[in-house]
Amino acid sequence: MTAAPAEPPPALLPALLPVVLPVVLPVLLHRGDAQHGVDRCAKSLADATRAMHPGVRLELDGDASDAERVHLHFTDRLWGASPESAADAVEAIAAGSRVAVTLHDVPQVSDGVASMRRRTEAYRRVVDAAELVVCNSRHERALLRAALGDVAAEVVPLPAAAPLPRPQRWEPLAEVAVLGFFYPGKGHREAVDAVASLEPSIAVTAIGRAAPGHEAELAELQRYAAARGVHLSATGFVPDDGLLERARRAAVPVVAHQHVSASGSLNDWIAAGRRPITIVNDYFAEMAALRPGTVELVERDGLAAAVAAALLDPSRTWLPDDASSAPHLDDTAAAYLDLWAAW
Structure with a gap:
């Protein structure tokens, strides 16, 4: 009669199980500018991801010096008085934390020659400082690559809210x-x-x-x-x-x-x-x-x-009844959580 195989010694059992490492969520930065569309976007996405995952932390940009990872939404006019000072601000954050960045208002020819040159260099510095780069459309990623070369960037579309219904009475x-x-x-x-x-x-x-x-x-x-x-x-x-x-x-x-x-x-x-x-x-x-x-x-x-x-x-x-406005805010928040998990 063949003897049953011996079970591994208890001390070896943990080594046979898969090791699941916790996801390190970035601290989500915003600038506290309630009138700037990019900062309002950053704040609303942060609130949505925080509602979906209790580990999400939202901070003003100056309060994240203890963070291992951060995610910020960048356009040069939001982060500094000039393209150069905006890039300085992001590089200062990257000196102490690993950075993910969503780029907005990517430089393009319509900026004018001098402005595009300065903005392109600022965006190059920000991309170089970041480990994860996100654009809001394939078109925007194409603009980024036209300006900087073959940059690795994910695409997460801006969210839209579910549309309000057509009014029964309307006096435009x-x-x-x-x-x-x-x-x-x-x-x-x-x-x-x-x-x-x-x-x-x-x-x-x-x-x-x-x-x-x-x-x-x-x-x-x-x-x-x-x-x-x-x-x-x-x-x-x-x-x-x-x-x-x-x-x-x-x-x-x-x-x-x-x-x-x-x-x-x-x-x-x-x-x-x-x-x-x-x-x-x-x-x-x-x-x-x-x-x-x-x-x-x-x-x-x-x-x-x-x-x-x-x-x-x-x-x-007015939108037709069958029009879909998705992806919505929760869809976009989920997409970011997936990106951070893979980071």
Whole structure:
């Protein structure tokens, strides 16, 4: 009779079991700037991941010196008074912690030669300081690689909220609206040019305020609009708790960026239940494929005709019932938790 094989000595048993190491979650940094879209994005994602995982810690950037790992959302205007000082700030964090970074507002030709050169060098320094790099779209990753070469970067799309329902009664303001901070290239001038060709003309409203440093350019565009017979106004900063309702009051929502890396304002229109008229480019085509039915893509020279059609048929400017705005905030938070687990 064959004897049963002997069991391993108790001292050897632990060595036969798989070793599961705990995930080291990064401390999530934000700047405490409630009026900056990138910092608001960082804060909302941090809150969502913290709700899904109790180990997530959120700190202002100066309070994470004890952290083994950190994750931050970077655009140079958020992290410093200049591209160079913004890169200095991230390198200082990387001197004491392992860094993951989500890049926003990736440098591109529309920055202008001098600005693009300085911003590109700053982003290069940030990428070199980071162990994990994330972009918000494939288009944005392509811009990053065009600027810096073959950078390894993950893609996690910006989240959109589930859309508010179409109102039963609607008394729109007589305006074409562009949502978010004003800066050159955001699409305000394109909106002015489009409505200037309409009879009768309609007002253009910038829902938001000028980005820091661009106040004079907003005033200049207002003079340009007036010369074309168009009234252009800006609401000033609109807090989150009133932003979507303000967006729902506009007659025609427009997203007409000529140069864009990723757009939180597009997602705000969608969250408001609106289907904005959007000038086609690689990014917006990518977003139209990601969220079918949520935008009306037109060529730049077709913007005026699309605005005129929307004024005649306002239903075009509201999301269809079967439109999906996913990925939502929890989807994006889960994607980050997966990235950190694999880091």
